[in-house]
Amino acid sequence: xxxxxxxxxxxxxxxxxxxxxxxxxxxxxxxxxxxxxxxxxxxxxxxxxxxxxxxxxxxxxxxxxxxxxxxxxxxxxxxxxxxxxxxxxxxxxxxxxxxxxxxxxxxxxxxxxxxxxxxxxxxxxxxxxxxxxxxxxxxxxxxxxxxxxxxxxxxxxxxxxxxxxxxxxxxxxxxxxxxxxxxxxxxxxxxxxxxxxxxxxxxxxxxxxxxxxxxxxxxxxxxxxxxxxxxxxxxxxxxxxxxxxxxxxxxxxxxxxxxxxxxxxxxxxxxxxxxxxxxxxxxxxxxxxxxxxxxxxxxxxxxxxxxxxxxxxxxxxxxxxxxxxxxxxxxxxxxxxxxxxxxxxxxxxxxxxxxxxxxxxxxxxxxxxxxxx
Amino acid sequence: xxxxxxxxxxxxxxxxxxxxxxxxxxxxxxxxxxxxxxxxxxxxxxxxxxxxxxxxxxxxxxxxxxxxxxxxxxxxxxxxxxxxxxxxxxxxxxxxxxxxxxxxxxxxxxxxxxxxxxxxxxxxxxxxxx
Numbered sequence: 001x002x003x004x005x006x007x008x009x010x011x012x013x014x015x016x017x018x019x020x021x022x023x024x025x026x027x028x029x030x031x032x033x034x035x036x037x038x039x040x041x042x043x044x045x046x047x048x049x050x051x052x053x054x055x056x057x058x059x060x061x062x063x064x065x066x067x068x069x070x071x072x073x074x075x076x077x078x079x080x081x082x083x084x085x086x087x088x089x090x091x092x093x094x095x096x097x098x099x100x101x102x103x104x105x106x107x108x109x110x111x112x113x114x115x116x117x118x119x120x121x122x123x124x125x126x127x128x129x130x131x132x133x134x135x136x137x138x139x140x141x142x143x144x145x146x147x148x149x150x151x152x153x154x155x156x157x158x159x160x161x162x163x164x165x166x167x168x169x170x171x172x173x174x175x176x177x178x179x180x181x182x183x184x185x186x187x188x189x190x191x192x193x194x195x196x197x198x199x200x201x202x203x204x205x206x207x208x209x210x211x212x213x214x215x216x217x218x219x220x221x222x223x224x225x226x227x228x229x230x231x232x233x234x235x236x237x238x239x240x241x242x243x244x245x246x247x248x249x250x251x252x253x254x255x256x257x258x259x260x261x262x263x264x265x266x267x268x269x270x271x272x273x274x275x276x277x278x279x280x281x282x283x284x285x286x287x288x289x290x291x292x293x294x295x296x297x298x299x300x301x302x303x304x305x306x307x308x309x310x311x312x313x314x315x316x317x318x319x320x321x322x323x324x325x326x327x328x329x330x331x332x333x334x335x336x337x338x339x340x341x342x343x344x345x346x347x348x349x350x351x352x353x354x355x356x357x358x359x360x361x362x363x364x365x366x367x368x369x370x371x372x373x
Numbered sequence: 374x375x376x377x378x379x380x381x382x383x384x385x386x387x388x389x390x391x392x393x394x395x396x397x398x399x400x401x402x403x404x405x406x407x408x409x410x411x412x413x414x415x416x417x418x419x420x421x422x423x424x425x426x427x428x429x430x431x432x433x434x435x436x437x438x439x440x441x442x443x444x445x446x447x448x449x450x451x452x453x454x455x456x457x458x459x460x461x462x463x464x465x466x467x468x469x470x471x472x473x474x475x476x477x478x479x480x481x482x483x484x485x486x487x488x489x490x491x492x493x494x495x496x497x498x499x500x501x502x503x
Binding site: 014016017019020023024045188191195196197198206209213243244283329330331332333334335336370371372373 | 395398401402405419422436448449451468470471472473474475476492493494495496497
């Protein structure tokens, strides 16, 4: 074979043979010197294709947000310009050079952001009621997240193209599958918020809603409702964000309030939340442990930990496993069914960890869109 | 949206032209190899480069074609269950805007008691189940 090939390579008595041999040699030489560049172009193409898809998702999200605002809010003027301005909003997080007191600064920033978002939505959609305003604010937040993802990826793509740095392109190409997954999750979230459908993240709120349904409720903290329920001969203070609008409220603040009202005489805190599942785990799997199961920026978790520590209250967690896509897309049946399993776990925890007549706090954490109480 | 161009564009015409020339040469090599065999000669080298050239240029052409993009905003099938707590009558229908869990609904057709939405969920599709 080798002599035949070499004969073919160096011999040849016709024009096609010569052309092919030259092309073959050029091909080798070019690949020797520009192989890495070809690899880079292939990566850039892959990023470009994903970027195009991200743009499509972002634009579709924007269109959906605008049409929902027009449909629900019935504004007198076209809200497109306001929506576009909203999609460019930035939040500057507090300086952390001196970390002391940063939680309160962060809380203040988040409060300001929340008020600003709701005011903007009320301005864009004057006819929307309170629940619809919350859902629209969530819709716009999802559209904003999609816009940020698109712009960050575009930044690295353009930077990679300008600098022709393999490492810039490589790092973005490597994380692209995860980013695309996140973008698709936000796209699903957008649709869910638009229609006010319960999402996977609301699993904890659903558990609390099931426990407090039919009992008298009162507002205990910002956008948080509480009901006093007797479960297994214990007094349970069940809290959740006020639904059915898209809302997470301030559960940490509510727990602090309940503990102070009871002068610290709370036997245990049980927080129920959705938790990120690992690949291979089934969605809707219920797990329990210790600690404060409150996701998000950490302010509410910090507050609960501080209060629990001050009064030496044990904190228990019950989590419902799901992936990022399930957390922000309409609630899957497995996750909905897991709420009853979680309630059984709570009852068992109460029997095992507390005595008859004790007072406990049961906090259902998560976005309560589409879930009443 | 108020922003500049994205820089996203199709494959250049020059690249497609180069690939087509390469494809033509590969076909010629393939033809030459077969021809050599038919006349009793040894055309294995030409067959080899013809075949690899065809594969390579075919792959590159596939890469340059414009792909049809799937719309990711797939509408989910969301079911709302309305239950009568008195007689247990159950009605499952598609989700409608304004539905929420524990919302009071119309009267029960059997016992005329107010019914309530007890669940709203989606059945995961086959892709998600795997």
